[in-house]
Structures are given as C-alpha cells and as structure tokens.
Amino acid sequence: MEHHEWRRVLWKKQPFPDNYVGDSFLRVSKKRKELSLCEACHGALSVTHEICSCLGLVVIFFGISESHLNSACVLTLTATMGVGGYIITRTKLITSVRDDVKVACFYMVLIACASPIIKSLTGSVATDSINASTTFLLLLRLAVHDYGTEVAIVNPTVSHNVGLFASVCLASRLESDLDVFTLMTVAVTFFTLFPSFRRYFQNQLGYRWSMVVTLVVAVITVSGVLLYAPHLLLLFLIALFVCNFLIPLLYVSLQGYKQNIYGPWDEAQIEGR
Secondary structure, eight states: OOOOOOOSOSSSOOSSOTTOOOTTTTOOSOOOOOOOHHHHHHHTHHHHHHHHHHHHHHHHHHHHHTTSSOHHHHHHHHHHHHHHHHHHHGGGOOSOHHHHHHHHHHHHHHHHHHHHHHHTTTTTSOHHHHHHHHHHHHHHHHHHSOOSOOOTTOOHHHHHHHHHHHHHHHHTTOSSHHHHHHHHHHHHIIIIIHHHHHHHIIIIIHHHHHHHHHHHHHHHHHHHHHHHOGGGHHHHHHHHHIIIIIHHHHHHHHHHHHHHHHSOOOHHHHHTO
16 A cells, blocks of 8 residues: 655645644744844844934934025035945946936936925925824834845835835925925935945945944934934934844844744654644
C-alpha cells in the first residue's frame, strides 16, 4: 500500500479527510532571530526620521506664517541641502544628471504655477478643520510609510501623496506666493529626497553614521521647535521616547512569548494535543 505524507498546503489534493490534521501541523521549520535592544532601537531610527520630517514641516510653517523665518533664506538653505544630498548619493542613482535636472526643473515650474492656486485653496475652510486635517494626514503618512519592512499596511505612494496633501493644507494658510512656494519645496525635499538620503546612510555607511545623522536631525528639529513652536516640544519628546525606547524595549521583552507560541514543538507536545 502506497504511503502518503500529509502536507500543510491547500493547493494540493491529498487522500485525507477535510478535517484531518497531520503530526507536522504544529511544527514550524523556521525560527526568527531574536533582536537585542540595540538592534531594535536601530530599527526605530527610520521612524524618528519621519517624525522629524513631519514636525519640521510644521515648525517651518509656524516660522514663516509668524514672520520669524524669511522665505528666501529657507528656500536657499533647502536648495543647498538638496544639492549636497544629491551629490553625496549620486553614485547610487541609475538616472543621468540631465534627467535629474529636468525632473527638478519640472517640479519647480509646477510648484511655482500652483502656488497662487494653493494660496487661495482653503479660504472658506475654518482653521480648526485645516489643523485637524493636517494632523490626520501626517499621522497617516507615519503609519503607511515604507520603513523597510514588507507588511500589508505599507504603501509608499499613499505615504508620499498624503504628505504633500498635508503640505498643501498648511501652505494654503500662508499669505504670499513665495511663502507657498517655499513650504511646498521644503515638503518635496522632506518627503521625497530625504528618505532616499536616509536609506543611503543606513545601507552604505552603517550603524554609527546612521546614528549620527539621526542625532543631528533630532537636534535641529528640537531647536526649531524651541524657537518657533514651543507648544509642540512636549509632544515631540514623548514621541521620541515612545518610538526609540519604549516600543523597542516592549518588543524585545515580548520576544520570549513569541518563541513559546511559534517555536518548534517536540513530539510529546504533538502527541498530547
């Protein structure tokens, strides 16, 4: 009599009853690697970068809207940082310099043409509604952004679009076309160029340089919050504590329970189920 081994698959027709469960049902062939606290904290750095980008956009909006920041200076600094980041990461890009310049010019012309429209886009909408919409959109960006993990909720296109839409909501409350153009340019830099720059440091230069970049970005963000939006400082510090220490610590502490549930089962456990 031919012996058939039961397999845990649905696509194959097997000579067993529908409710049959083989001995290998509870066995797991692969065991995930346990992470240390340092490795978990390192994995949370990309979340910190996105929090700093979203909050940095809000801080720049407050600085421009309250006339504490000059739009021309912000635009010049943003262009300088963008060109510097492009030069650093140029060796890893597959497109030509000419094509990149064309794309940059297209973005500049598009934003310049759309600035007068954006400025008057939400004139009939209450400020509280704009603030609530911006907050929701930025939180949605943080939730669906691609942090390097393959999960169902990740959607880079949605993340990019909601980030720019949040920028449009903020820019519509500014007074001049130059202010709108500046804020939208900053948004494109933060939400389009900066993630590529961060991934370059993370993949090419290793853990230490990634930590250095994160520290610099966090210090700059804290300084901006203190100068132009001090009411957001406590919220920002809480977010940093939760994302960089509390959640990694919780993840590491729960790894033992994960292994107890999904680890290999011995024969005695299988026979006594």
